[in-house]
Structures are given as structure tokens and as C-alpha cells.
Amino acid sequence: MAETTRIAVARTLFESWGSSFDDLVAGFKRAMAPNAFFQQTRTPDLSGIDQIVEFLHTARRSGVMETIDVELVNMIDDGRFVVSERVDRMKDASGRAMASMPCVGIMEFDGDRIAVWRDYFDTADLQSDAASFIGQK
Secondary structure, eight states: OOOOHHHHHHHHHHHHTTTOHHHHHHHHHHHEEEEEEEEETTSOOEESHHHHHHHHHHHHHTTSOSEEEEEEEEEEEOSSEEEEEEEEEEEOTTSOEEEEEEEEEEEEEETTEEEEEEEEEOHHHHHHHHHHHHHTO
């Protein structure tokens, strides 16, 4: 079965996260609608690409995330929504793994851009991994 445009947009976004922080940001700018809504577990809701990009820069400055390797487990397109089951592996600027989180994301599309994205993960995974990686410094 051919990959849908919506799945291709999501896959390209996830692939952009692993090469560099600049590519990660550019991937968000390409995939997200200008007024997109982005919600992640236990983080502030973000409205608009400017807030989303600022959040990415804040995460980078914290030292927890420079790039993210994404292992896509499943992606489903129902015609309006793309659901992704994945494992996100956050890396610092040296390429060292900082956290690994199983995630499920639900992206609602408007045309070929993501209008609403809700991402769900267990923050205990993030906290536990980050604490153990920081202890390895």
C-alpha cells in the first residue's frame, strides 16, 4: 500500500529530528501549520509555530535535547488523523543518549500540515533516564 501524504509528512518530520537541531526546527516549521496547537504530557500547551520553536530552544538550552532519534513502531492514517507509536531517544550535543521514551502521538491534519498534535508518554521514563545519564557525566 502506498504511503499517504499525511504519513509522509509525519515520517519526514520524525526523520528531521535525528540529524541536527537546526534540521529538527526546520522539520517542525515545514510540518506544522502556522497556528498549530501542540500538547505534550506535563508540559505547557503551545499555540503557534513561534511558541513551539521557542519550546524546542528551551529544551535544547536545558541540555537534555539536541537531537532525537525516532524508532517508528506503527503509523496509522484514518483520513484526517495520523497516529504514531514510537520510541524517542533524546541525545545531547555530544550525541550521548539522555532519555528514551515510548510515545503515542495523535496528529490532526488540515490539508498537508499538522494543525493539532497531542503527544503522550510517561514522564517517569524521562525523569529516570535523565537522572541516570546525568549521573554518568
